[in-house]
Amino acid sequence: MAFIDARTLPDASRIEADLVIIGGGLAGITLARELAGGPLKVAILESGGREIDEEIQGLYAGTAVVKAPDNPDKPFDDYPVQSRARVLGGSGMIWGGKCVPLDPADFTARAWAPHSGWPVTRPQLQPFYDRACDLLEIPRFDADNKILKDPARPPLALDPQDGFFSAPRVFTRYSGGADKTAFDRFRTDFADAPNITVYLHANVTQVRLGKDGDKVEALDVACLNGKRHTAVGRTYVLAVGGIENVRLLLASNGVRPEGIGNRHDLVGRFFQGHVTYSLDGDAETEGTAVHVSRQPSMSLYLNPGRTGAHCVVAAGLSAQARMGTGNFTATLYAVTATGAGTPTEAETRAVRQVAARVDGNRQVGDGGDGQLLGFFAMSEHFPNPDSRVTLDPSAKDPLGMPRIHLEWRYAKADWDSLERSAAGFGDALGASGQGRACWPVQRGKLLEISSASRHHMGTTRMSADPTKGVVDPDLKVHETANLYVAGSSVFPTSGIANPTLTILALVMRLADHLKRDMGVRS
Amino acid sequence: MSTALARRDLLAALLAATALPGLAHAATPLLPDLDRAAAARIGKAWLAGRPDIGSAALARRLLPHGRGPDALPALRRQVSEDFRRGAVFVHRGWRLSETEGALFGLLALEE
Numbered sequence: 001m002a003f004i005d006a007r008t009l010p011d012a013s014r015i016e017a018d019l020v021i022i023g024g025g026l027a028g029i030t031l032a033r034e035l036a037g038g039p040l041k042v043a044i045l046e047s048g049g050r051e052i053d054e055e056i057q058g059l060y061a062g063t064a065v066v067k068a069p070d071n072p073d074k075p076f077d078d079y080p081v082q083s084r085a086r087v088l089g090g091s092g093m094i095w096g097g098k099c100v101p102l103d104p105a106d107f108t109a110r111a112w113a114p115h116s117g118w119p120v121t122r123p124q125l126q127p128f129y130d131r132a133c134d135l136l137e138i139p140r141f142d143a144d145n146k147i148l149k150d151p152a153r154p155p156l157a158l159d160p161q162d163g164f165f166s167a168p169r170v171f172t173r174y175s176g177g178a179d180k181t182a183f184d185r186f187r188t189d190f191a192d193a194p195n196i197t198v199y200l201h202a203n204v205t206q207v208r209l210g211k212d213g214d215k216v217e218a219l220d221v222a223c224l225n226g227k228r229h230t231a232v233g234r235t236y237v238l239a240v241g242g243i244e245n246v247r248l249l250l251a252s253n254g255v256r257p258e259g260i261g262n263r264h265d266l267v268g269r270f271f272q273g274h275v276t277y278s279l280d281g282d283a284e285t286e287g288t289a290v291h292v293s294r295q296p297s298m299s300l301y302l303n304p305g306r307t308g309a310h311c312v313v314a315a316g317l318s319a320q321a322r323m324g325t326g327n328f329t330a331t332l333y334a335v336t337a338t339g340a341g342t343p344t345e346a347e348t349r350a351v352r353q354v355a356a357r358v359d360g361n362r363q364v365g366d367g368g369d370g371q372l373l374g375f376f377a378m379s380e381h382f383p384n385p386d387s388r389v390t391l392d393p394s395a396k397d398p399l400g401m402p403r404i405h406l407e408w409r410y411a412k413a414d415w416d417s418l419e420r421s422a423a424g425f426g427d428a429l430g431a432s433g434q435g436r437a438c439w440p441v442q443r444g445k446l447l448e449i450s451s452a453s454r455h456h457m458g459t460t461r462m463s464a465d466p467t468k469g470v471v472d473p474d475l476k477v478h479e480t481a482n483l484y485v486a487g488s489s490v491f492p493t494s495g496i497a498n499p500t501l502t503i504l505a506l507v508m509r510l511a512d513h514l515k516r517d518m519g520v521r522s
Numbered sequence: 523m524s525t526a527l528a529r530r531d532l533l534a535a536l537l538a539a540t541a542l543p544g545l546a547h548a549a550t551p552l553l554p555d556l557d558r559a560a561a562a563r564i565g566k567a568w569l570a571g572r573p574d575i576g577s578a579a580l581a582r583r584l585l586p587h588g589r590g591p592d593a594l595p596a597l598r599r600q601v602s603e604d605f606r607r608g609a610v611f612v613h614r615g616w617r618l619s620e621t622e623g624a625l626f627g628l629l630a631l632e633e
Contacts, residue, residue: 162606286615344614346560351616353556354625358594358601423610426617431605433598440615 003191005049006202006223013229015199017043018518020219020233022204022248023240024048025090027486029187030135030504031237034511036193038520045202045221045231047240048087052094055224056086059203060244062403063392068410071447080404083454084241085176088200089187091241091454092500093176096306099501100169101129101141103327105317106380106495112324115270115383116493119464119473128505135504136172139309147309153300155311156292156435162428163319166300166311167329169498178307202229205399207236207252207260207483215481222399235482235518237510242271242456242489246389247404249460249470261460261470261477261485268389270458271408272494275450276331277418278376279441283339288377289438290332290429291352293359293370301332302373314496315421319428326380326414327496328421330437335374348372351436359433370435377425377439378496379418384409389459415443455499460489474513475506486510558633564613565630568623577631584624597621 006013019035021028024046035042048056064076085091102122109117126142133140139147147168148155155166173179174186191198199221206220216236221229238245246268250259261267281287292298303310315328339345349369356370381387387409395403419439426437441449463469466478471490477483486507488499514520569575584600585593604610604619611623 288615291616343560343563346557347564347614348616350557350560350564350626351613351618351622354561354622355618358598358622360594360598423617427605427608427610430617430619431602433602437617438615439617 003188003198003200006045006199006221006229007225007227009227009229011227011229015043015045015221015229015231017041017197017231017233019043019235019237019514020045020231021237021239022219023090023238023244024088024187024198024200025239025241025487026092026095026500027090027239027503027507028237029089029092029190030507031239031486031511032196032198033135033190034508035515036190036196038195038515040195040515040518040520042196043231043233044196044198045204045219046088046198046200047203048085049200050088052085052087056201057081059397059399059401060084060086061397062243062395062405064406064408066408066410066447066452068447069412069415070444074447076406076408076452079452080243080406083452083456084243088198089176089183092174092183092187094454095175095177095500097171097173097175097178098169098498099133099136099138099172100167100497101505102495102497102502103167103314103316105320106327106493106497108317110317110320112321113326113382113493115385118492119462125502125505125509128508129501131508132501132504136174136501138170138172141168147300147311150300153297155300156313156429157294157432158313158428158434159432162424162431163316163322164313164425164428165316167314168309168311169303170309171307202231203399204231204240204248205251205401206254207238207248209252209255209260209480211255213255214479216483224398235484235514237484237486239486241487242459243389243404243406245485245487245489246459247391247401250391251402260483261479263479264467266461266468266470268459269385269387270383270461270492271387271389271406271456272381272383272458272491273408274378274453274455274494274496274498275381276376276378276453277441277446277450278374279449280374281338281344283342284344286344286348286438286440287335288375288441289335289348290330290373290375290435291355291370291438292373292435293356294434298332298371298373302334304334313425313428315424319424323420323424325417325421325424326382328380328418328425329378329496330375330422330425331378332373332375335372337372355430355436359435375437377418377422379414379421380496381494382411382413382417383458383461383493384411415446418446419443453498455488455494457488457491457494457499460485461492462490463492475510484510484514558629561626562630562633564623565626565628565633567613568611568627569630572627575627577628580624580628580631584621584628597625
């Protein structure tokens with residue numbers, strides 16, 4: 001129906017809808033798109049405007065640190081601001097568009113991975129993954145996956161007994177980082193529907209519960225120009241990101257001192273992120289590298305423009321079980337050889353020559369020695385209750401909201417898993433006669449060489465058991481009758497996959513649930 | 523057998539089962555550009571943890587049926603088995619099979 005700048009509404013306006021969605025990012029927009037044209041009156045409350053604004057971004061500001069065994073603490077105070085976009089379209093505005101489903105293994109309860117296991121399975125989520133792929137106009141990740149069936153781009157012949165496989169990634173154009181024009185349509189055209197209203201510059205600062213504490217009655221809405229409003233609905237969906245979801249739930253402590261959904265002290269815990277690990281080589285030292293012995297073309301794995309369909313090498317469930325590890329991927333990239341003529345280069349060349357001969361290569365690559373590529377590793381960050389987002393009551397933003405503190409923690413098990421997986425990757429390559437891997441990284445340098453993605457997961461985790469999760473399998477807050485959470489904060493485990501496709505799949509599932517729950521006939 | 527001859531035989535074994543049969547039986551080793559000094563350094567690193575091993579024992583272990591055309595497929599099988607049972611040799615981050623480490627060790631001893 002409309003976009004409305006909440007700053008221009010008369011002070012103390014009352015916004016009414018059947019469904020109020022807090023957050024106009026990809027989760028909130030996708031939910032609204034699913035309901036567009038239907039009978040439910042939907043309001044989206046978005047903190048930002050149409051373009052990224054520094055003052056609004058500043059509302060994210062907080063403190064952060066990464067802590068890990070055997071490594072110095074890594075101050076990370078700029079991360080909350082730098083890793084999200086507070087704008088219509090949310091972090092989709094800065095997203096590169098990479099789409100990946102979680103692996104079936106990611107959904108399983110793994111005995112060696114405490115707190116693992118989703119209350120839904122990959123097959124149960126598959127129809128929603130398909131719908132999400134259709135929405136983003138990308139190929140479906142199903143048995144007919146075209147990427148793996150292109151004869152011009154053959155996959156590595158990895159022996160299935162070793163448990164590593166080629167896992168595809170594709171890119172949608174519907175992201176601010178890929179095609180701004182297409183994404184502008186994506187983030188606005190749904191509001192043409194008569195039942196949708198998007199309120200911009202509308203910050204929710206408090207979720208107000210009824211006096212019994214089991215149901216949301218209203219939302220406090222604040223604008224940076226001083227206006228204050230109220231939003232009222234039958235049902236509410238919180239979709240402002242893996243850190244801000246926590247902030248709002250914990251700060252909404254007017255009725256429940258511990259905050260909303262936090263009876264079991266779970267809100268904000270189990271923060272998980274995605275991190276890449278790679279090391280560039282130089283004349284004296286090796287980098288993280290792969291020698292490929294026999295593969296005539298590695299184009300399936302190389303993605304020079306960072307926008308093309310490609311594969312990574314991933315550890316499947318059997319490999320994880322054998323190694324006692326979490327998910328792991330190796331992403332390959334082209335490198336330019338350095339250090340020609342140095343002892344390091346000579347030894348690398350000798351390693352590659354012998355490996356190529358042992359693996360049976362004599363006809364491809366640079367003089368029969370195969371190809372040398374770089375790789376970065378990603379390793380699942382295991383759920384850890386001590387890795388958490390908390391509030392800093394001593395620091396408040398201009399709207400009076402307490403700022404956050406993120407203590408992003410790794411445990412010894414995370415390092416063990418990464419190192420074992422990197423070794424297992426090399427073993428799988430070697431056992432299959434496909435190549436060798438070089439992982440020259442010392443444990444004490446892992447944080448130093450890491451690079452964090454903008455993915456925030458796990459802080460309002462999903463579980464059928466109210467003592468183990470903030471939301472139930474339908475994404476409803478266990479202890480609150482009419483409040484749902486959308487976004488990667490509901491992920492119990494984080495896998496390796498970029499979370500957006502899974503967020504959208506879960507939102508589509510949520511949309512179907514809300515239609516049923518709110519009496520919409522299909 | 524002279525040391526030089528033994529080393530040439532080892533290289534011949536490495537080239538024996540290749541994708542170009544015509545070259546497999548060529549007299550010229552297919553690792554002509556192998557940097558002998560670099561290979562020897564890797565070999566010495568492998569030998570460092572095995573001070574008592576000699577070239578004859580290594581050759582028997584690696585090439586029990588001689589250094590003919592059948593040597594390379596056998597080595598390949600052994601390499602696969604090594605990786606699957608965790609018998610590896612890590613050199614400056616490169617994860618090699620124990621068999622490959624031993625090959626470098628033999629090259630170093632026969633240098």
